[in-house]
Amino acid sequence: MMIERLIAELDSADAVPAEWRNAFLAVPRHVFLPARVWMDDEQGRPQPLSREEDPERWLRAVYRNAPVLIQFDDGTTRWPDTHGEVCTSSASKPDLVLSMLAALDVHDGHTVLEIGTGTGYTAALLAARLGAPNIITIEIDSGLATSARATLDASGLPVTVLTGHGAQGHPSKAPYDRVISTAAGRVDELPYSWVAQTRVGGVIVTPMRTDFGGSVALVRFTVDKDGLATGRVVGRIGFMALRGQRTPEWTLAHLDPDDPPPSAPPPPSNLGASPKTTMSDGPLAHAYPAASGNTNQPPTDRKHHLLWLLDPTNGS
Ligand SMILES: C[S@@+](CC[C@H](N)C(=O)[O-])C[C@H]1O[C@@H](n2cnc3c(N)ncnc32)[C@H](O)[C@@H]1O
Secondary structure, three states: OHHHHHHHHHHHOOOOOHHHHHHHHHOOHHHHOOOEEEEEOOOOOEEEEEOOOOHHHHHHHHOOOOOEEEEEHHHOEOOOOOOOOOEEEEEOOHHHHHHHHHHHOOOOOOOEEEEOOOOOHHHHHHHHHHOHHHEEEEEOOHHHHHHHHHHHHHOOOOOEEEEOOHHHOOHHHOOEEEEEEOOEEEHHHOOHHHHHOEEEEEEEEEEEEOOOOOOEEEEEEEEOOOOOEEEEEEEEEOOOEOOOOOOOOOOHHHOOOOOOOOOOOOOOOOOOOOHHHHHHOOHHHHHOOOOEEEOOOOOOOOOOOOOEEEOOOOOO
């Protein structure tokens, strides 16, 4: 009943691709979620929620079209602490999962490599659609991998769950028809192993981020016979970074005023017409994908202000 209610909500936004309806109905989301989670409140602040303490609210919450947060700060911030800095694992928002799966364009018999197992829910949907033997999923956090493996097995969907760094892929079972990452790679660091391990004509769907502006693009690539992946942005989303590709925080306070930092190569000459696009996801963000923007003086008028671009990866 809860799945049907969620499907009705998603249907009203036309968010359930026909080819995913049966798999979506076959996989109960609550089975994959831990008993203790956090959900964002209306102000976007994470609030703890426990199945033992309030089973009805927990169940209603996990069947909302919302992300369910299951880990902060790589597990160092423990439930129910709400002071975690970064959410490092979640069950993604159902409409986002479905849009990524639709972009993946799977067909019967396809093999899929997923990066970022998390709860195992996306892997379960893939297994319900294509069969568990056709799915391999990699999770960097061993605790999450163990728990997802157990849930998938208990659900009769014995997907291969590997613990490891997804950026390396899993060469021994390559080539895959499809690769999907549910953690965002930085624009300048898309792991080439994913391209090398996808068959010619195969598809890679991945969120890609720049630090500057914090924008994440969902990108769909097709791999050609020369080992080149080309594609387009198919959506704008919020997504956590691949572990191993997180950029450290860096602000003006890190700069020594007596020791001028090395300067970066000059920006591209044509920065585009729209300042908003230029700032967050335009050419400037792509030229300096690890840079963060810092403004250290209030605007003197409403037209101009000084923007510092700081690149923690090279100190410029
Ligand atoms: C948004 S969550 C995944 C959602 C998941 N597909 C689901 O259905 O629950 C992203 C996951 O990617 C994992 N991750 C981050 N960096 C990774 C890496 N380098 N290799 C493998 N997994 C990684 C995180 O630990 C986290 O569990």
